[in-house]
Amino acid sequence: xxxxxxxxxxxxxxxxxFISALLTLALFxxxxxxxxxxxxxGRFFSILTQPWAPHLGxxxxxxxxxxxxxxxxxxxxxxxxxSLGCAILITVTSKGWVSRLLRxxxxxxxxxxxxxxxxxxxFLLVPLVREFFDAGSGMCVLTASLMLTLLVSPTxxxxxxxxxxxxxxxxxxxxxxxxxxxxQRFLHVTLPHSWPGILIGFTLSLGRAxxxxxIALMIAGNAVQAPGSLLDSARTLTAHIALVFAAxxxxxxxKAIFACGIVLYLLTTLLVMAVRLLSGxxxxxxx
Amino acid sequence: xxxxxxxxxxxxxxxLIFGSGAFASALDAFxxxxxxxxxxGGTAHIPVxxxxxxxxxxxxxxxxxxxxxxGSGVGIKQAGEGLVDxxxxxxxxxxxxxxxxxxQVFKWAIDGVAIVVNPANPVRALSQDQLIxxxxxxxxxxxxxxxxxxxxxxxxxxEASGTCEVFWEKALNKGDIAPTAxxxxxxxxxxxxxxxxxxxxxxxxxxxxxxxxxxxxxNGIEPSMxxxxxxxxxxxxxxxxxxxxxxxxxxxxxxxYMFTDEGQQIVAEKGFIPVQ
Numbered sequence: 001x002x003x004x005x006x007x008x009x010x011x012x013x014x015x016x017x018f019i020s021a022l023l024t025l026a027l028f029x030x031x032x033x034x035x036x037x038x039x040x041x042g043r044f045f046s047i048l049t050q051p052w053a054p055h056l057g058x059x060x061x062x063x064x065x066x067x068x069x070x071x072x073x074x075x076x077x078x079x080x081x082x083s084l085g086c087a088i089l090i091t092v093t094s095k096g097w098v099s100r101l102l103r104x105x106x107x108x109x110x111x112x113x114x115x116x117x118x119x120x121x122x123f124l125l126v127p128l129v130r131e132f133f134d135a136g137s138g139m140c141v142l143t144a145s146l147m148l149t150l151l152v153s154p155t156x157x158x159x160x161x162x163x164x165x166x167x168x169x170x171x172x173x174x175x176x177x178x179x180x181x182x183x184q185r186f187l188h189v190t191l192p193h194s195w196p197g198i199l200i201g202f203t204l205s206l207g208r209a210x211x212x213x214x215i216a217l218m219i220a221g222n223a224v225q226a227p228g229s230l231l232d233s234a235r236t237l238t239a240h241i242a243l244v245f246a247a248x249x250x251x252x253x254x255k256a257i258f259a260c261g262i263v264l265y266l267l268t269t270l271l272v273m274a275v276r277l278l279s280g281x282x283x284x285x286x287x
Numbered sequence: 288x289x290x291x292x293x294x295x296x297x298x299x300x301x302x303l304i305f306g307s308g309a310f311a312s313a314l315d316a317f318x319x320x321x322x323x324x325x326x327x328g329g330t331a332h333i334p335v336x337x338x339x340x341x342x343x344x345x346x347x348x349x350x351x352x353x354x355x356x357x358g359s360g361v362g363i364k365q366a367g368e369g370l371v372d373x374x375x376x377x378x379x380x381x382x383x384x385x386x387x388x389x390x391q392v393f394k395w396a397i398d399g400v401a402i403v404v405n406p407a408n409p410v411r412a413l414s415q416d417q418l419i420x421x422x423x424x425x426x427x428x429x430x431x432x433x434x435x436x437x438x439x440x441x442x443x444x445x446e447a448s449g450t451c452e453v454f455w456e457k458a459l460n461k462g463d464i465a466p467t468a469x470x471x472x473x474x475x476x477x478x479x480x481x482x483x484x485x486x487x488x489x490x491x492x493x494x495x496x497x498x499x500x501x502x503x504x505x506n507g508i509e510p511s512m513x514x515x516x517x518x519x520x521x522x523x524x525x526x527x528x529x530x531x532x533x534x535x536x537x538x539x540x541x542x543x544y545m546f547t548d549e550g551q552q553i554v555a556e557k558g559f560i561p562v563q
Binding site for chain 2: 051052054055063122123126127130135136137138139217221222223224225232233235243244245253
């Protein structure tokens with residue numbers, strides 16, 4: 001009886017895992033299918049290189065690819081050290097109520113909807129950036145990535161904290177026993193052992209930064225040019241899809257957004273794979 | 288004393304409710320009706336739709352009217368696919384769209400699209416040539432058009448916007464919009480962006496203008512209600528409501544209400560030009 005139940009549960013879990021994996025693939029297939037007219041007309045590659053000017057018959061999305069990469073990568077540049085520092089503060093350097101309070105605050109931040117961050121961005125950060133740098137409208141790559149940093153950091157911090165705490169206590173005690181300091185314990189034992197957790201946190205946050213629509217839509221300015229500086233207005237692929245989605249179904253504009261979907265999908269997959277690949281190597285070094 | 292004033296208030300309120308009910312025959316059509324109307328689309332329409340919906344729902348509490356934005360393109364598309372009962376658009380649907388979805392088109396107001404700047408900006412008039420040059424990115428400093436020595440920040444609307452379409456056709460003469468322009472997703476958000484940015488220039492439906500933004504005369508013509516009404520303001524368009532097929536029941540009554548004296552009065556109150 002017990003054995004059959006176990007077998008049944010196993011099959012059930014396998015099925016759910018299989019279906020989720022299949023859905024991801026099906027999604028890609030679906031986008032390819034809908035984007036097929038573009039491939040058939042041989043327009044797909046011109047779409048990757050042209051500028052976006054619908055009234056001139058150009059539906060290129062390369063400015064949006066550049067915008068997406070600029071905003072999400074820059075936000076990771078801000079968010080990774082910030083999150084690592086916060087996690088160290090919460091789990092290593094501060095003790096007692098300070099650590100608990102910080103942790104609760106971070107946990108609360110994970111629940112704040114994106115649109116709230118967008119609003120705060122428009123009314124606080126955009127005027128600040130505009131007046132401080134005295135260039136452009138304040139709606140730019142920098143503003144959006146700063147706000148995105150705030151959005152992705154809490155999840156990353158919690159992931160980092162958890163992975164620090166999962167390192168067996170005995171390892172750390174051994175370091176202290178031979179006269180090592182708290183910091184040495186962290187740097188030489190905790191950090192190397194929690195590397196996989198750090199990596200998962202980083203990858204998930206990167207995915208979220210790449211896929212986030214609302215913050216870029218609200219405060220990046222949505223200009224259809226590849227950003228030349230951090231203070232230029234830019235449009236992400238996701239914001240582009242949201243903006244063009246309302247266009248006529250039959251129009252080429254609308255068809256071109258399937259190319260956006262495909263590119264976004266591939267971009268996310270590639271970046272995640274790159275992170276995994278790099279990490280695989282790193283793991284071997286530390287072991 | 289306090290109870291007395293409360294009583295007076297209550298009586299006044301009752302008179303208001305029943306009094307208006309007695310005189311506003313247009314709303315009588317909704318008495319005892321129940322059901323739901325889903326409206327989406329053009330963002331210029333929203334103030335009028337909200338007021339009309341409030342009055343109707345006040346008359347008959349069993350009627351639920353939901354109003355969403357999305358832009359003219361969304362309005363036409365969602366009405367055509369039956370996702371909403373009424374899809375608003377700030378442009379007439381194209382012949383293709385009408386044929387494809389079997390749309391019925393109702394034009395219940397005329398609206399001007401006004402160029403707006405931040406109130407702190409002294410520029411209050413632009414010629415069409417200046418405007419075209421500004422939006423094409425050839426004029427980049429307010430000094431060149433009589434303002435302070437400040438850069439110009441361009442704001443335009445998304446691809447699905449009816450406001451954008453009429454502005455691009457009639458004000459810019461289908462000229463280029465510089466790729467540096469910021470894209471904003473609704474009339475309300477455009478007003479917000481311009482009121483926040485002292486160096487910005489954008490455009491909103493005349494009905495949305497208030498003290499937070501300053502309208503700019505186009506070729507010497509002020510975008511005021513009166514001027515638009517007289518048909519002298521060149522950047523104008525109709526406001527449309529679209530339904531899939533001939534409207535029936537509650538939806539038909541709602542559209543009819545827009546064309547009654549009271550409906551058209553709401554149109555005028557919200558800063559648009561009645562069609563009747």
